[in-house]
Amino acid sequence: MLLRTTGRDDLKSIFSVHEQAFGGTEEARLTIELLADPSARPVDSILAEEESRAIGHVLFTRVRIQSAEDVAAAILAPLAVVPDRQGRGIGGELVEEGLNQLAERGVGLAFVLGHPGYYPRFGFQPAGIHGLRAPYPIPAEHAGAWMVRAFRDDILGRVRGRVACAETLDQEKYWVE
Ligand SMILES: CC(C)(COP(=O)(O)OP(=O)(O)OC[C@H]1O[C@@H](n2cnc3c(N)ncnc32)[C@H](O)[C@@H]1OP(=O)(O)O)[C@@H](O)C(=O)NCCC(=O)NCCS
Numbered sequence: 630m631l632l633r634t635t636g637r638d639d640l641k642s643i644f645s646v647h648e649q650a651f652g653g654t655e656e657a658r659l660t661i662e663l664l665a666d667p668s669a670r671p672v673d674s675i676l677a678e679e680e681s682r683a684i685g686h687v688l689f690t691r692v693r694i695q696s697a698e699d700v701a702a703a704i705l706a707p708l709a710v711v712p713d714r715q716g717r718g719i720g721g722e723l724v725e726e727g728l729n730q731l732a733e734r735g736v737g738l739a740f741v742l743g744h745p746g747y748y749p750r751f752g753f754q755p756a757g758i759h760g761l762r763a764p765y766p767i768p769a770e771h772a773g774a775w776m777v778r779a780f781r782d783d784i785l786g787r788v789r790g791r792v793a794c795a796e797t798l799d800q801e802k803y804w805v806e
Contacts, residue, residue, distance in 0.1 A: 630678065630679050630684070630722070631677070631679075632675055632676070632677055632678075632723065632726050633675070633676055634673075634674060635664075635674040635675070635686070639676055639683070640661055640664070642676065642683035642686075643661065643664075643676065643683070643686050644657040645657075645683065646676075646683050646684065646686045646709050646710075646711055647660050647686065647707060649709075649711045650709030650710055650711055650715075651707075651709060656707045656709065659706075659707065659797065659798070659803070660686070660688055660707060662797045663688060663795060663798060664688070666690075666795045666797040668691070668795040668797075669690035669691055669795035669796075669797065669798070670690075670691060671691060671734070672688060672689060672691070673689040673703070673727050673730045673731060674686070674687075674688050674689075675687050675688075675723055675726050675727055675730070677710070677719050677722070677723055679714070684710060684714045684719060685708075685709060685710040685711065685714065685719045685720065685723050686708075686709055686723070687705065687707075687708045687720075687723040687724060687726075687727050688705075688706065688707060688708075689703040689705050689727050689730075689731060690703060690706070690795050690798065691703055691795060692704045692740060692794050692795075693792075693793045694738070694761065694788055694790045694791070694792055695790040695791045695792075695793055696789070696790040700737040700738060700784060700788050701734075701735060701736045701737055702736060702737060702739070702740065702792070703731055703736050703739050703740070704739070704740040704741065704792070704794055704798070705724065705727065705740070705741040705743070706741065706742065708723060708724065708743075710723075721750070721751070724748075724751050725751065728751060728752075728778065732780050736780060737779065737780055737781055737784050737788075738761075738777055738778070738779055738784060738788070739753075739777070739778040740756060740775070740776065740777050740778075741753055741776050742763065742774055742775055742804070743774060743776065744774065745773040745774055745776070748778075749776070751778065752778045752779075753776035753777065754777060754778075755772065755773055755775065755776060756775050756776055756792075757772050759777065759785045759789070760786075760789030760790070761777055761788070761789060761790070761792060762791045762792060763775045763791075763792060763804060764791065764793060764794050764798075764799050764804055765804035765805055767804070768806075771806075
């Protein structure tokens, strides 16, 4: 398996991976829109390929923490692995590679709204208790799904506020079930 940063020629493959993984086109369309959204930049867009077949993709886009302009931050969304390749660690490798790229360019915090049983293995922990609020309120029963990964020890607790995503992602429909 090969992991590589995507380019302009990969949009069809990226769309197809998300469509297959999610069984619909909503996340696929969101991903393509985010890749074209200037307010999402810089992005980290990584494709997993097996013998030239696209089998997984992860996208990290820029977020801003209101009241903390000095901390660069990103959000993981979405992550997808095609159904016949799930459960083999490919999703994990995509997440790790993305986090490595964020660390290399000095990002301080990475966020995700995801399964609390999956993301803690990559260093994510509940974000709300640190005063880092999701773009739209997460219902109490799902509060553990809003998570943050800190790349440096001095950030959590010091940096607080609402997390504002790229325009494409900062819409209530993506945050309220
Ligand atoms: C979630 C997903 C990306 C994981 O990719 P993967 O390559 O199968 O993941 P890995 O092999 O690295 O890890 C497998 C683990 O993911 C867990 N997992 C799989 N799908 C999951 C889901 N939708 N939610 C939470 N955990 C999930 C498995 O239970 C397994 O956990 P375990 O290691 O404790 O047994 C993939 O299953 C997928 O594309 N699902 C559909 C799209 C989706 O739900 N994306 C996530 C939301 S953005």
